[in-house]
Amino acid sequence: RPEWIQQFWTSLYRQASQNQLPRPPQRPIPRIEEPKPEDDQVNKKEKEKKRISTPEKVVSPPPPPVVIQENGITDNPDSPREEQTTPKASAAIPSDSVPAFTLSVPELPQQPKVEEEEPTPAVTSSTSTSTSTSTPSMMMPPPPVPARGGLSANLLRQPGTSTLPLPGGGPLPNRSSGGGSGPLPNRGPGGGGGLFPPPTHSTKPAKPSRAVVLTPGHSPLDWARLSGHPTADLRGLPKGTPYLRVTPSMLKKMTGRKGKDAWMVLGGRVYNITPYIPFHPGGELELLKGAGRDGTKLFGEIHPWVNYEGMLAACLVGISVSEEDGEAALAAAKNAGGGGGGGSMEEMD
Numbered sequence: 001r002p003e004w005i006q007q008f009w010t011s012l013y014r015q016a017s018q019n020q021l022p023r024p025p026q027r028p029i030p031r032i033e034e035p036k037p038e039d040d041q042v043n044k045k046e047k048e049k050k051r052i053s054t055p056e057k058v059v060s061p062p063p064p065p066v067v068i069q070e071n072g073i074t075d076n077p078d079s080p081r082e083e084q085t086t087p088k089a090s091a092a093i094p095s096d097s098v099p100a101f102t103l104s105v106p107e108l109p110q111q112p113k114v115e116e117e118e119p120t121p122a123v124t125s126s127t128s129t130s131t132s133t134s135t136p137s138m139m140m141p142p143p144p145v146p147a148r149g150g151l152s153a154n155l156l157r158q159p160g161t162s163t164l165p166l167p168g169g170g171p172l173p174n175r176s177s178g179g180g181s182g183p184l185p186n187r188g189p190g191g192g193g194g195l196f197p198p199p200t201h202s203t204k205p206a207k208p209s210r211a212v213v214l215t216p217g218h219s220p221l222d223w224a225r226l227s228g229h230p231t232a233d234l235r236g237l238p239k240g241t242p243y244l245r246v247t248p249s250m251l252k253k254m255t256g257r258k259g260k261d262a263w264m265v266l267g268g269r270v271y272n273i274t275p276y277i278p279f280h281p282g283g284e285l286e287l288l289k290g291a292g293r294d295g296t297k298l299f300g301e302i303h304p305w306v307n308y309e310g311m312l313a314a315c316l317v318g319i320s321v322s323e324e325d326g327e328a329a330l331a332a333a334k335n336a337g338g339g340g341g342g343g344s345m346e347e348m349d
């Protein structure tokens with residue numbers, strides 16, 4: 001509240017009290033300020049000084065703030081009591097104008113009232129034979145009687161669902177324009193402004209599985225048992241053959257056809273995938289897509305989580321090298337007197 005309003009009402013009230021005019025209108029919410037003792041002393045001294053030095057009607061001091069004490073008595077500068085204490089305080093609002101709130105629960109007329117603090121003789125006395133005496137302190141109040149429809153109708157009808165039936169009977173309201181019958185929101189055309197989050201990848205339909213039915217004895221566990229043995233050798237090479245340097249020209253011949261094994265490059269290593277064909281969950285045709293070539297990219301696009309290194313450890317033929325590296329290795333082996341492995345496939349040291 002601005003200060004000038006306070007000054008206006010205070011001066012108006014002083015004039016009214018001097019001229020016997022009616023009081024200014026009451027304000028509903030007064031400002032309550034606690035008087036500070038030190039301020040009170042200072043104001044008293046200043047007031048006494050001014051009384052001695054200046055005449056009263058010539059100079060009027062600035063209007064003080066309204067002070068209402070805790071007991072409801074409003075300090076009035078014109079009252080005799082105020083003459084003795086704090087003359088600057090003025091009463092602009094009577095204390096009885098302060099609004100007050102009352103919290104009271106209206107008593108329901110049809111609810112039976114239960115007296116809780118009056119034990120009856122029937123409760124305290126064990127020898128009493130009176131059965132007609134009721135014991136209200138030990139009993140629950142009876143449930144309120146439904147107005148119409150009985151108890152079942154009262155339980156089945158839920159708030160908010162009795163007057164406005166849902167479009168599909170679901171528990172949640174459908175805010176889209178496309179309708180729907182389930183509890184989940186239907187984001188039809190124009191339904192983008194609803195309260196539901198936008199669709200994510202989880203709403204896309206899952207891809208149909210391309211896994212095949214494996215023949216008996218060719219489960220992943222069977223392959224693990226077969227290839228995991230320490231002495232397992234599934235390379236398709238003569239026993240004791242060291243790891244080979246495989247060039248692209250040799251690799252492309254190993255496609256699994258014409259009686260040859262199927263080799264595949266995965267991560268720079270060459271594997272003989274022939275023994276794995278009946279164990280492949282994706283089927284023979286899928287697996288042979290990478291035969292005779294580098295299947296690293298294709299493999300990663302379908303199942304990057306598959307640990308091919310561990311599964312095909314017993315099928316490792318060698319490493320994939322370029323034609324130049326293969327030729328150089330072959331020439332070096334011939335110069336050393338070793339018989340080459342034939343063509344561009346060369347044994348590693």
Ligand code: HEM
Binds near residue numbers: 209212283289296
């Ligand atoms: C690049 C050639 C390959 C192709 C095209 C291929 C293709 C597939 C396909 C289509 C599936 C079925 C996915 C599905 O369930 O829908 C599959 C499953 C599988 N493939 Fe291959 N695969 C290849 C190489 C391999 C290799 C070399 C291995 C072994 C190291 C292998 C191991 C598996 C395994 C374990 C599964 C089952 C994966 C799972 O169910 O999570 N695949 N493959």
